[in-house]
Amino acid sequence: SETDADWLAIVREAYDGSTDYFDANYRAQIERNVSNFRSEHPTGSKYHTDAYKARSRIFRPKLRSAQRKAEAAFASAMFATTDILQIEPVNQDDKDADALCEVWESVLNHRLKHHVPWYLLAVGAFQKAQVDGICVSRQSWEYRDEVEQYEEADNFGNVFQRERRHVKYDRPTIRLIEIENIRFDPAADWTDPLNTSPYVIEIIPMYLNDILSYMEGTDDKTGAYDWTVYTKEQIIGANEDLSSNRVAKKSGEQNPDDIETRVKEFELIYVFRNIINRDGLDWEFYSVGSRLLLSEPAPLKSPVGRGYVGGVTNIEAHRTIPASAMELGQNLQAEANDVANLRLDNVKLALNRRRVVQRGKGTDLGAISRYRPGGVILTDDINSMREEDVREVTSSSYAEQDRINMDIDDIVGGFSTSSVASNRALNQTVGGMQMLNNSSNAQTEYVVRTFVETWVEPVLNQVVRLLQAYENMETIAMFAAPQKEEAPANPEQPQPPKKKIDTSDENLLKEVKVNVSVGFGNLDPKQKVQALTQTLTALAGFSPTLIARIDEEVLGREVFSVIGYRNGAKFFKPAEEMPQQQGDQSAAVEAEKIKLQQAKVESDKQLREMEIKDNHDKWVAELSMKYDLTMKETQARLGLDDSRLNLDILKEMGQQQKIKRDREEMMLKERMGTGI
Helix, strand or coil: CCCHHHHHHHHHHHHHHHHHHHHHHHHHHHHHHHHHHCCCCCCCCHHHCHHHCCCCCCCCCHHHHHHHHHHHHHHHHHHCCCCCEEEEECCCCCCCHHHHHHHHHHHHHHHHHHCCCHHHHHHHHHHHHHHHCCEEEEEEEEEEEEEEEEEEECCCCCEEEEEEEEEEEEEEEEEEECHHHEEECCCCCCCCHHHHCCEEEEEEEEEHHHHHHHHHCCCCCCCCCCCCCCCHHHHHHHCCCCHHHCCCCCCCCCCHHHCCCCCHHHCEEEEEEEEEEECCEEEEEEEECCCEECCCCEECCCCCCCCEEEECCCCCCCCCCCCCHHHHCHHHHHHHHHHHHHHHHHHHHHHCCCEEECCCCCCCHHHHHHCCCCCCCCCCCHHHEEECCCCCCCHHHHHHHHHHHHHHHHHHCCCCHHHHHHCCCCCCCHHHHHHHHHHHHHHHHHHHHHHHHHHHHHHHHHHHHHHHHHCCHHHHHHHHCCCCCCCCCCCCCCCCCCCCCCCCHHHHCCCEEEEECCCCCCCCHHHHHHHHHHHHHHHHHHCHHHHHCCCHHHHHHHHHHHCCCCCCHHHCCCHHHCCCCCCHHHHHHHHHHHHHHHHHHHHHHHHHHHHHHHHHHHHHHHHHCCCCCCHHHHHHHHHHHHHHHHHHHHHHHHHHHHHHHHHHHHHHHHHHCCCC
């Protein structure tokens, strides 16, 4: 069996190998991505040299602008409504699981709203995927209890000090991990590198006092953090300096993790969470770097396995960390900066031209460089100075800038006003504008859907599995309890009995899956409403009975959410507050009877017309076969029969008009509220 030194040696070799690969292939690119995201010239740029100190060095934030629009589209798609999450049973034939899925859906929404900063985590994860190429998160259950002191008095007035354990945390957690704080094998499967790698090492910066509290505390619920007790000196002595591992976030800004403190309890310690696969089994343990074991290696036991999910917004086959949006547009961003800075230099020279001064003529060079209005320039020779001839910038510079803007919009999926202004063939018509917007939306929808498939849904599925394993029965019972029953629409019609939800362990652990209703064609509010209207219209034509089963309140909330309201609930009165008018139900029934009667009359009319026409054609054919009748007699017979046909049709039309008048009278009475 392996000793502590053997396990630590494995950690050291895995960490060194993965770090060398990360530094050689990804670190420099990620730092450039961060610089472009923060609208700063990357490290090594010519704008950081002495030759450009006195020249224009602005940074046009095209990539940051496109990123903000993508984040806004993602936030709109994810949080415009409260009904985008649906939990379904994996076994679709299990009809009893539908009610249980509703319970888990309510519990999940409750936890995401009150205990997990879901909005910040989701948008932050999307941002990391757009900047770094991949975002990594860990899902786990956080349970911490602590000793609480209290006083208790007996019957004689004596006061005693007592202790009891108090639950501090008991909740699911989602934690985003910096890209430089996760290590996995570069040869892992590109579709799921974090769960197929033979090892995963997470670097967790922790304060010393937090490590000491984990050593003293217990986690009887999940069994995590059963750490060996060490002294402060032992932990600090084993700590490794990993400041060079940090990715530079801002040029000239000190990393918060590198700040030294005089308080030992606040000193930052780098703790490794190590997962090593041996003989097909994952072993988990914690260590201070690769020098000191904090916990004994043990088989990994968790309802979510390793608990890591890696999400991307761009798919690159056979590459574990694909190119981010910042990387895709970095060269065009550099060209946009160059064109803008060259044009600014030209404009500044045209406004404040350089002067050529002859040497040795006693000219005051300081006065020339200051160029102060009303100033005096001393010189021995007035002809010793002349202005440099500078050609002003031409329209070609602005045309080139517009083309670069369009190229950036194409590669990152943006839709800017500069692109609209440049496309003269398209921006002058509504259809052309729609084409530009649709092209931008298609790329944005692809990015959003890719991230939902690779991060949002896997993360939420892991959270649900954590809820199934560790959620309190009190919370489950709160949502599983039967709700207050609403008054039935028709009291005389028998209602199906409410089915009690089975909250046994066997039923609660049934496998379910989370679906996020964020797909293509849902970023433009106008298009969403139009698509919804067209769908309902088509359903009404195919199946009117299906339209009658639509929940009007849910439909109304969806429409209001599209135009910017959270769920539109404030626009609807509760059902019990709606006034009940006498005669409304009977009027509706009678109106429905008239509709059915009208439909029957219409059908009978069509059948009658077809029958009369068939008889007429048959009779004409018979007359044609008889040669003993003259043409005049045949025409007389035909005219007589046509008159009979017209008479029958007139009778049918009269009956139809009567039905129409009755229906209009019924609708008028309904609107006036007078009943029948």
